[in-house]
Amino acid sequence: MDWNLNLKRLMGEATQLVRSGQLADATRAIQQTLGAAVARHSNEPTPASAGATPLQAPSPAGDEAPRWRSAAAAQDVEDAVVIDRSAPTPQAEPKAPTAPRPAANNHPLAEPPGSFTRVVFTHADARRHPHHYHLYVPPGATAGTPMPLVLMLHGCTQNPVDFATGTGMNDAAAPANALVLYPEQPHSANPNGCWNWFRPGDQHRGSGEPALLVAMLQDVMARHPVDAQRVYVAGLSAGGAMAALLGREYPELFAAVGVHSGLQAGAAHNVMGALSAMKNGAKPSAVTHHAADAPSLAPPPMIVFHGDADTTVHAHNGEQLIEATLSALATAPDGGQTTVETVHQGQSRGGQSYTRKVYTVAGSALSASTLHSTVVAEQWVLHGAGHAWAGGHAGGSHTDPRGVAATQEMLRFFLEHPRAARD
Structure with a gap:
């Protein structure tokens, strides 16, 4: 039918x-x-560009379990070492090191440089115990040197290893000496492994999944030297919708936000609203504002990728993400900002055409050396692309290898926007 x-x-x-x-x-x-x-x-x-459906509303626990990637599919990602910090067991060393490596910091439970580790995480306010996350520590991590940190939120039916494999974010982060944090959504929280972006209890700072994700972030920051001015969040589909929520609710924490095939913060507040937003875009009356206790700050800069042939999450959602950011900037309590749109047409190495719209603060200098500091949003419309991470690795799920290099472009956008540059 x-x-x-x-x-x-x-x-x-x-x-x-x-x-x-x-x-x-x-x-x-x-x-x-x-x-x-x-x-x-x-x-x-389906063609690779169409992907499957990594964003779904919750389904009964009796439904068929999501398709997790096999070990063979994730062969490009180093085997994860599970660390349970509640136990006195000493941490594992990185796999087959060729030379001694300095510790990332002096904390006895810090994961070593060059590792990709699955960590058991307990949180007093979490509804379910325990939780897990994967952490990538770049080979160049050294004691006392603050590093950027990227929080990556997977889509439905995915897990951190699958998401790391498909996006290739670990390989991209290594030259930038950046940490990458991949929270894992347990199936006890959502049978399809989705972040519950459409539930009111998971849409505000200090509660639900936003509070849990920030607690994981703070856990990493307590054990590794993190540059607090360069903390970023990105996600695919349901993860993208949750990334938008985190950017809205914690503007003092995240320097920039990346959303791939997702929805704007507060696009729905129940299952029926989620279905409607996914198929047609959010209704204006559905979107809510900041929580009462959220800081009155301008929103973080945002980069958005969305295929215009996406049949799972309509491309109008990508437009709404940008519109919400520009609207919030125009009415920011610390001084409204108007923006200028510049349009670029291009084609990926794999032959996928795209339209890139760059929004800069009106009146700013536009020289090559200063442009990055004036950009407040980028929108990449991927022509003919479906619901999949553009330029991703075929070894991961929901990827489109022929697309533009979304991972590299997203990381480039992040590193051009340290939080201090917009304070």
Whole structure:
């Protein structure tokens, strides 16, 4: 059955159930339809650019488990070492080191340089225990030298190793001497491994998943020398939607935000709203503002990638992300800023055409040496691309190897925007 027709039928049935007071049945009907859609996409042959569906609303626990990448698929990422810091066991050394390496810092439980480690993490306010994250420490990490840190949020049906493999962010981060943190969403929190970007309890600072993710970030910062002016967050699909939320709720923490195939912060507040936003974009009435206790600061600069042939998350969502950032800048309490749009057309090495829109602060100098400090947003519209990480590695899920190098462009944008440059 055509998905649009199926969605229309679903919304009608769910509406009738809600009107009759059968809220649980309405939710179950939506979840079952989504589960069927996921199975359909999994069984249909699709081009690499189309991807599968890494962003879904929650499905019943009895649904088929998400497809995790095999060890062979993740062969380009160093085997992870699990560290449980609640136990007195000494940490493992990096795999087959060729020469002695200095410790990243003097903390006895800091992961060593050149490692990609799965860490057991406990947090007093977390609803589920324990949680895990993967941390990449670059080979050049040395004691006392602050490093940039990139928080990477995977999409639905993915895990940190899969996401690291597909994006290639570890390899890109090594020359920049940057740490990369990959939180892992447990299936007890969402059966498809999605970040719950559409739930009100997970949309505000100091609570839910935003608080958990920031706690993981602070855990890394307590054990490694991190440059607090160069902390960034990026994500794909559901992870992109959560990255946008973190940027909105913690503008004093994140220097810049990257969203690939995601939605703007607060685009939905329930499953039905999530479905609507994914297919058509968020309704203006659905988007909420900062939490009452969030700092009154201008939003972090944002870079957005979105395929205009994305049938999972409509490309209008990418436009809304940019519009929300520019609108927030124009009304910022510390002085509104107007912007100028510059449009560039290009083509990736793999033959994918794109339109890149760069937004700079009006009246700023536009010389090559100063342009980066005036850019507040970039939008990359990937023509003919579906729901997949552009320029990603074929060994990871939901990637489009022929696309533009989203990882390199995102990291370039991040490093051009230390937080001090906009304070």
